[in-house]
Amino acid sequence: MKYVDEFRDPQKAKALLREIQTLTTQFGKTASQPLKVMEVCGGHTHSIFKYGLEEILPDTIELIHGPGCPVCVMPRGRLDDAIAIADYPNVILTTFGDAMRVPGSQKSLLQAKAVGADIRMVYSPLDSLQIAKDNPDKEVVFFGLGFETTAPSTALTILQADAEGLQNFSMFCNHVLVIPALQALLDNPDLQLDAFIGPGHVSMVIGTEPYHFIAQQYQKPLVVSGFEPLDILQSLWMILQQLIQGRCEVENQYDRIVKPEGNSVALNAMNTVFEVRQKFEWRGLGDIPNSGFKIRPKYAQFDAEVKFTLPNRQVADHKACQCGEILKGVMKPWQCKVFGTACTPENPIGTCMVSSEGACAAYYKYGRLSKVAKTAVGIN
Amino acid sequence: MCLGIPGQITEITDKEHQLAMVNISGVQRQVNIACIIDENHPIDTCINDWVLVHVGFAMNRLDEQEAAETLQLLHELALAE
Numbered sequence: 301m302k303y304v305d306e307f308r309d310p311q312k313a314k315a316l317l318r319e320i321q322t323l324t325t326q327f328g329k330t331a332s333q334p335l336k337v338m339e340v341c342g343g344h345t346h347s348i349f350k351y352g353l354e355e356i357l358p359d360t361i362e363l364i365h366g367p368g369c370p371v372c373v374m375p376r377g378r379l380d381d382a383i384a385i386a387d388y389p390n391v392i393l394t395t396f397g398d399a400m401r402v403p404g405s406q407k408s409l410l411q412a413k414a415v416g417a418d419i420r421m422v423y424s425p426l427d428s429l430q431i432a433k434d435n436p437d438k439e440v441v442f443f444g445l446g447f448e449t450t451a452p453s454t455a456l457t458i459l460q461a462d463a464e465g466l467q468n469f470s471m472f473c474n475h476v477l478v479i480p481a482l483q484a485l486l487d488n489p490d491l492q493l494d495a496f497i498g499p500g501h502v503s504m505v506i507g508t509e510p511y512h513f514i515a516q517q518y519q520k521p522l523v524v525s526g527f528e529p530l531d532i533l534q535s536l537w538m539i540l541q542q543l544i545q546g547r548c549e550v551e552n553q554y555d556r557i558v559k560p561e562g563n564s565v566a567l568n569a570m571n572t573v574f575e576v577r578q579k580f581e582w583r584g585l586g587d588i589p590n591s592g593f594k595i596r597p598k599y600a601q602f603d604a605e606v607k608f609t610l611p612n613r614q615v616a617d618h619k620a621c622q623c624g625e626i627l628k629g630v631m632k633p634w635q636c637k638v639f640g641t642a643c644t645p646e647n648p649i650g651t652c653m654v655s656s657e658g659a660c661a662a663y664y665k666y667g668r669l670s671k672v673a674k675t676a677v678g679i680n
Numbered sequence: 681m682c683l684g685i686p687g688q689i690t691e692i693t694d695k696e697h698q699l700a701m702v703n704i705s706g707v708q709r710q711v712n713i714a715c716i717i718d719e720n721h722p723i724d725t726c727i728n729d730w731v732l733v734h735v736g737f738a739m740n741r742l743d744e745q746e747a748a749e750t751l752q753l754l755h756e757l758a759l760a761e
Contacts, residue, residue: 303686303742306751315758343682370681398681424736449682453737456714501682504740556747557732557740565715
């Protein structure tokens, strides 16, 4: 068992596809009125395009690409704050590679690095501690972002910095939370959804319990899914089984990784270091209450927002960019007038074109044209 | 961003900092295993465990029995076609 190839078996995929086709027809769905399923997580969006699942699924299912891509929901003002930190003298800013090309109001981290700021990509937040030890005369700031999957790793990094008594390390915390974002989506009257594919690796940390309100209060089935093609297809099959049987539950397809209670060590680390912000700005979704983490006062010596004076401005999105509508699932990437012309992965205007998990970048990179898009551009 | 890759622990490299060497698709990488250690799983028992690695941390163990059951279900579905 290698936990990868086994979940890419074409024969099993074909069987699942045939089942899905039968069940959607049985459920009375048509190409003009498809079953609308949102995959919340950008990792799922990436897998769906990488393996061409959207192309092989029947017309009776429409996948809506949700806001679960931390890079895509990063507001321009927070990027400007990160660049302001990097522009301080004697600062080394470290971050994950995903964040390097996110456009701020004036430039990206990559462009700031090109004009002289000391900005370094790291594989793990722990690498920042080594950089801090190697550069005792510099302040090393980790630009932390990501959902609950990533937050435990940055929390453990701060706990280790504390244990080692590091004086020249801090973090600019931009961690966001899945559940408040889902709540905001569900309360959006524009959004028409039948069900959710739930995020696999966030659930590995938080468990499956926090999603129950979606099934109980909003009557939407949710299936927590893995990231291989068979995982996603099986999750769709499980959603259809629920709908046909008149059930509305939270189910776990990814039980080889996700336990109902989550990971207690990770949750404890997260809750020790972080507390919930009153509100946090999400690109395209605006301010969402209780949707982000900040560093607790006990660890203020590691909080870049305490150590540095920041512009702290909210910056409106680019006028031509419609990432907000795409993140809410009410618009498709190719319906944006700058998609693939003024806005490309090499020169992104909007964040959905930056990360490989963003819907626009996924459509652009894998050359997917849905049947609607084919019609729009005159391809038969 | 939430990318996770399965890997197998081959060696405990630093007990104090809870670090282990993990074989990820043939690449050896040192990762932090704090999130998978508890009283039921002391650090010395982790060798050969399959874990999911995310940003340099092992975030959870992979459950072989659950994976096998999922694959068996899909196999039966394919046979029933």
